[in-house]
Amino acid sequence: MDGNAPDFAAASRAALADPELRGNFRRAMDGLMSKRAAQFADTGEWTGVRALAAAVRLRALSKLPELLEKLEETCTRNGITVHWAATTDDANAIALDILHKANAKLVVKGKSMVTEEMHLNAVLEQDGIEVLESDLGEYIVQMDGTMPSHIIMPAIHLNTRQIAHLFKRKLKDAESREDAAYLTDLARRVLRAKFEAADVGMSGVNAAVAETGTLCLIENEGNGRMCTTVPPVHIAFMGLEKVVERLEDVPPVISLLPRSATGQPITTYVNMISGPRKDGEKDGPREVHLVILDNGRSGIYADPELRDTLRCIRCGACMNHCPVYTKVGGHAYEAPYPGPIGKILVPQIEGLAKRGAMPHACTMCNACVEICPVKIPIVEIMGRLRVEAVRPGGAVKDGGAKASRTESMVWSGWAAMNASPTAYRLATAAMSKLGNAAPSSLPVLKEWTNVRTKPRFAGRTLHDLARAKGIPDV
Numbered sequence: 441m442d443g444n445a446p447d448f449a450a451a452s453r454a455a456l457a458d459p460e461l462r463g464n465f466r467r468a469m470d471g472l473m474s475k476r477a478a479q480f481a482d483t484g485e486w487t488g489v490r491a492l493a494a495a496v497r498l499r500a501l502s503k504l505p506e507l508l509e510k511l512e513e514t515c516t517r518n519g520i521t522v523h524w525a526a527t528t529d530d531a532n533a534i535a536l537d538i539l540h541k542a543n544a545k546l547v548v549k550g551k552s553m554v555t556e557e558m559h560l561n562a563v564l565e566q567d568g569i570e571v572l573e574s575d576l577g578e579y580i581v582q583m584d585g586t587m588p589s590h591i592i593m594p595a596i597h598l599n600t601r602q603i604a605h606l607f608k609r610k611l612k613d614a615e616s617r618e619d620a621a622y623l624t625d626l627a628r629r630v631l632r633a634k635f636e637a638a639d640v641g642m643s644g645v646n647a648a649v650a651e652t653g654t655l656c657l658i659e660n661e662g663n664g665r666m667c668t669t670v671p672p673v674h675i676a677f678m679g680l681e682k683v684v685e686r687l688e689d690v691p692p693v694i695s696l697l698p699r700s701a702t703g704q705p706i707t708t709y710v711n712m713i714s715g716p717r718k719d720g721e722k723d724g725p726r727e728v729h730l731v732i733l734d735n736g737r738s739g740i741y742a743d744p745e746l747r748d749t750l751r752c753i754r755c756g757a758c759m760n761h762c763p764v765y766t767k768v769g770g771h772a773y774e775a776p777y778p779g780p781i782g783k784i785l786v787p788q789i790e791g792l793a794k795r796g797a798m799p800h801a802c803t804m805c806n807a808c809v810e811i812c813p814v815k816i817p818i819v820e821i822m823g824r825l826r827v828e829a830v831r832p833g834g835a836v837k838d839g840g841a842k843a844s845r846t847e848s849m850v851w852s853g854w855a856a857m858n859a860s861p862t863a864y865r866l867a868t869a870a871m872s873k874l875g876n877a878a879p880s881s882l883p884v885l886k887e888w889t890n891v892r893t894k895p896r897f898a899g900r901t902l903h904d905l906a907r908a909k910g911i912p913d914v
């Protein structure tokens with residue numbers, strides 16, 4: 441394993457040993473799953489709107505370079521300054537440059553997964569710039585010094601008691617009250633003062649419309665609107681896949697996203713940002729910047745099979761339904777994107793040397809594929825990444841990093857055995873006779889038998905058992 445590679449297995453074991461964490465996730469996920477199910481009770485409507493949203497995303501990806509050029513042109517016409525970042529370092533440098541020119545000391549941020557990918561907060565703090573997350577979940581996580589555990593609900597791993605305890609420790613004058621309304625009001629008062637004092641506001645982008653140069657941002661707390669309208673400078677960050685062709689492509693996306701994510705028919709706020717404040721207007725920032733991040737996405741785009749990864753609208757539904765994520769929670773992945781989408785996206789942008797374990801953290805049950813509102817074949821992509829991890833020179837960064845001589849010999853032997861009827865009969869007969877004698881501590885069995893009972897072999901092959909029941913060979 442790469443020395444810097446997060447140890448998913450160890451982190452999962454720690455998460456599984458924490459009953460409060462498991463309880464928090466189970467309760468939250470059960471609630472989200474039932475709310476989502478209520479939204480899509482009409483299966484005909486679900487099938488139709490899902491096909492429409494998938495088609496919108498596929499069409500956008502089919503002409504991505506052209507749409508990105510168009511987006512730059514229309515945004516520029518609207519007065520939005522567009523910046524291109526090949527890497528997260530480039531994106532951070534662009535952000536710092538804008539902040540230095542604005543002489544910024546305080547930044548308020550709305551929710552943005554791309555800035556998590558960039559580790560932007562750490563970069564700004566290192567530069568002496570105060571940065572405050574304004575989404576309530578992100579604010580809690582920032583106060584706790586941890587990272588989001590879910591892409592939509594960053595603090596879902598904590599219950600009210602834990603948040604009350606955190607506020608009591610960190611906020612002056614906080615009372616020890618396990619009361620969600622009280623805690624929200626407390627956070628609102630702190631944040632309100634910061635919105636008014638901030639030099640720069642930052643946000644993500646849910647969809648950027650090439651036709652009109654409009655940045656769409658949906659949210660529930662109004663903090664996104666405050667970040668994008670109150671400070672004199674607004675910087676929006678997006679991955680290059682977030683572009684859509686036309687304004688009419690937005691409704692299917694912003695309808696499916698909250699319904700899939702939290703079971704809401706629509707978010708409380710739908711922001712459509714079309715440029716800085718114009719002469720005579722009373723509010724809005726005087727500068728709007730759009731940072732478009734690549735960070736490996738061009739490479740993903742170049743592969744027709746892996747390209748489907750870029751369809752994602754970041755609803756988080758795949759996490760809520762994943763039997764692995766719902767047990768171990770988001771922090772076990774130690775990644776900006778956890779759960780099923782994380783297992784296919786993060787290895788492609790960070791490389792298989794560091795993230796080769798992620799595609800294996802999957803039972804291949806297909807629940808994420810069934811639930812994904814834009815029909816991403818997550819499990820197929822996961823299978824492909826498992827192959828890429830042991831195949832040097834493939835399409836994915838650090839392809840072959842997990843290649844192992846022993847594993848390759850085992851699979852060659854397996855292939856040879858299955859290619860020859862005689863070898864197959866001999867091997868299965870030997871396994872059925874000797875399998876029960878093999879100790880559970882054998883290296884090849886240990887990973888399985890550490891946490892499970894070793895299965896008992898029947899003592900006869902399946903063919904023998906079938907013949908005994910009168911089923912003829914075919």
Ligand code: SF4
Nearest residue numbers: 752753755756758812
């Ligand atoms: S992969 Fe599908 S279900 Fe998962 S976050 Fe993306 S759009 Fe939502």
